[in-house]
Amino acid sequence: MNRRELLAVAGVISLVPAARAFAAAGDLRGAAREAYIYGLPLIEMAQARARMLRGDTGGQPAGINQFRPTRNLAGPANRTITSPNNDTLYNNAWLDLTKGPVTLTIPPTGDRYISVALMNMYSDNDVILGTRTTGNGGGRYTIVGPGQPGQGPNVVRLSTPHGWCLGRILNDGPADLDACHKVQDGLTLHGPAGTPPPAYATRKSPWREYFASVQQLLISDPPPAVDGVALKRMAMLGLNPGGGFDPARFDAAAVQEIEAGVADAIPSIVRGNAANIVQGWNYPRGNIGYFGQDYLFRAGVALGGLAALTPPEATYLRPIGDKGAGTPLNGNYRLTFAAGQRPPVNSFWSLTMYEATPDGQFFLTPNAMDRYSIGDRTPGLKTNADGSLDIWIGRADPGGDKRSNWLPAPASGPFSISLRNYLPKFELLDGRWRSPALVAV
Numbered sequence: 001m002n003r004r005e006l007l008a009v010a011g012v013i014s015l016v017p018a019a020r021a022f023a024a025a026g027d028l029r030g031a032a033r034e035a036y037i038y039g040l041p042l043i044e045m046a047q048a049r050a051r052m053l054r055g056d057t058g059g060q061p062a063g064i065n066q067f068r069p070t071r072n073l074a075g076p077a078n079r080t081i082t083s084p085n086n087d088t089l090y091n092n093a094w095l096d097l098t099k100g101p102v103t104l105t106i107p108p109t110g111d112r113y114i115s116v117a118l119m120n121m122y123s124d125n126d127v128i129l130g131t132r133t134t135g136n137g138g139g140r141y142t143i144v145g146p147g148q149p150g151q152g153p154n155v156v157r158l159s160t161p162h163g164w165c166l167g168r169i170l171n172d173g174p175a176d177l178d179a180c181h182k183v184q185d186g187l188t189l190h191g192p193a194g195t196p197p198p199a200y201a202t203r204k205s206p207w208r209e210y211f212a213s214v215q216q217l218l219i220s221d222p223p224p225a226v227d228g229v230a231l232k233r234m235a236m237l238g239l240n241p242g243g244g245f246d247p248a249r250f251d252a253a254a255v256q257e258i259e260a261g262v263a264d265a266i267p268s269i270v271r272g273n274a275a276n277i278v279q280g281w282n283y284p285r286g287n288i289g290y291f292g293q294d295y296l297f298r299a300g301v302a303l304g305g306l307a308a309l310t311p312p313e314a315t316y317l318r319p320i321g322d323k324g325a326g327t328p329l330n331g332n333y334r335l336t337f338a339a340g341q342r343p344p345v346n347s348f349w350s351l352t353m354y355e356a357t358p359d360g361q362f363f364l365t366p367n368a369m370d371r372y373s374i375g376d377r378t379p380g381l382k383t384n385a386d387g388s389l390d391i392w393i394g395r396a397d398p399g400g401d402k403r404s405n406w407l408p409a410p411a412s413g414p415f416s417i418s419l420r421n422y423l424p425k426f427e428l429l430d431g432r433w434r435s436p437a438l439v440a441v
Helices: 003-013 018-025 028-054 174-186 207-220 225-237 252-271 295-305 400-405
Strands: 088-096 102-106 114-120 125-130 139-144 155-157 162-170 188-190 276-278 281-283 314-319 333-337 345-356 373-375 389-394 406-408 415-424
Touching: 028 088, 028 162, 028 207, 028 225, 028 252, 028 295, 088 174, 102 114, 102 125, 125 155, 162 174, 207 252, 252 295, 345 389, 345 406, 373 406, 389 400, 400 406
Parallel strands: 139 155, 389 406
Antiparallel strands: 088 162, 102 139, 102 188, 114 125, 114 162, 276 281, 281 314, 314 415, 333 389, 345 373, 345 415
16 A cells, blocks of 8 residues: 555544544554553653652652662561562662663672663663673673763663663672671762653543553654554554554543453463463563563563563572462472582572562562571581482471471462572573472472
């Protein structure tokens, strides 16, 4: 169809009622579903930024182009971000590169694991600096935005004008906090003062507010050109990087289609995280942390594990639930690593316990031991005579010598666990090593 024919079709469509126009152009319900899924990482990133800038958890508010360190390991009170780890201290900053580049300084860390992830507003890790990629010797880096000249030491580029700079610094317990704090204090950002962002809708907002915020975010942080096909489908709603969303243009029939599409999207996001299930564990897809055009997977991770790293940096495993993939756990279990079969990593591994919320998020939860994770750095773990290691998981205290190897579950309600493997070795990445299955006890 040439340009003249396209204009003729557009003229005809403009003369018929809205619902008929959308039916002629395509599937409005499907477009709404895809637009909700596509926009969810933008919404979740914007909400994470808002919560951190407000200091919702009672700590020091995060800054724009300025780090705000968390001085203690995450605990049950930390509900700013879903699936927090209990292994590292965080340095958080939200980037605004619209006024120019920002200089990042990473201090030397000796043999301590560190990573600094630069995430665009679509939740991809554009850059990960630190132990695996740049070493532990520290350095200065110039963070530039799209279209900005690459001048300065060690230029790295963020693909959107705004983003999240997240530092993770390994901590080995209370006695190690002072040393960690020195590393945190040496992790700095310097650059132009950023502009506080406006308020945006949440994933639970009515569709008009939700899509209006998606539209604003598409303008402030334009999508990559390779998302062109998805953007064409979304354009049926009036959503595009140049603006154009107007909910008043939809008649009652069109509104019904949009509402149905949004209703379709929400459960599909929760279900869409299943990847490669082996021995009851869900292994991540290779594109986690940098998702490309896998929009459903990206949305699922934004909902259940926002800020996930790429597999070479950290490989996350979750078990399937008692009722299959995508469902939580609800019993008592044993996880046994045979002698010589611990998770193969070049840094550390841990198993973290989470309360599972009805809307697909995960948070640390109180327990009698104040233990939220267990792993290769947990003091007092007992190894069996044959060299194997049993970890007891669940609400019931296993008692006796087993208690030292117990990861307590919430007192009630569903839960989930995450097996984190930092700097995994090749045998984990290529599938030669597989985690043993959980055994119900």
